[in-house]
Amino acid sequence: MATKHDKPKVGEEPAKQDAPPAVMALSLDPGALSAENQAYFEKCQEKLGFVPNVLASYAHDDAKLSAFAAFYNDLMLAPSGLSKLEREMIAVAVSSVNRCYYCLTAHGAAVRQLSGDPVLGELMVMNYRAAALSRRHRAMLDFAVKLTETPHLIGEEDRAGLREAGFSERDIWDIGAVAAFYNMSNRMASAVDMRPNADYHRQAR
DSSP: OOOTTOOOOTTOOOOOOOOOOOSOSSOOOOOOOOHHHHHHHHHHHHHHSSOOHHHHHHTTOHHHHHHHHHHHHHHHHSOOSSOHHHHHHHHHHHHHHHTOHHHHHHHHHHHHHHHSOHHHHHHHHHOGGGSOOOHHHHHHHHHHHHHHHOGGGOOHHHHHHHHHTTOOHHHHHHHHHHHHHHHHHHHHHHHTTOOOOTHHHHTTO
């Protein structure tokens, strides 16, 4: 068995080292990051142990990275009538419709972590309708999925259904905004074949 100390024989090519997994299908050179974005990457590395590949994918253009990160952080982390778990549930339900491998992997892990329920995470990925959801969550996800599949059919009766389930006017805005953001993100991830970090597969199982 060869070891790392073995030298190749004369005429024999050195063993090739495994290349790091590709972040996406496009070969875009990393751009010069602002001090703010460099600090953001360092914070991700410190808190998560890795930089999410979606951020690495945007790192070819500092302005685009800043815009994406600001919008994501506002929608998913800023104060809202929707909990962080509810926003992640929307992300997964939308991504399930769009069959987005990256977002299902990354946000499925987030649902598992935030809920403490690996089964719920799997149900969100596969078919949220099979889960024993509250009236609030079922109404929220039904709206997000309808907005994804047939946005032209959204009407006042759909918004009324959310109000009846206990959502405020601002909550309805946030449900629509999160669903719309992940429809965009799903399409970008599919366009460039964005690959999720392997770490996500192991989390909260």
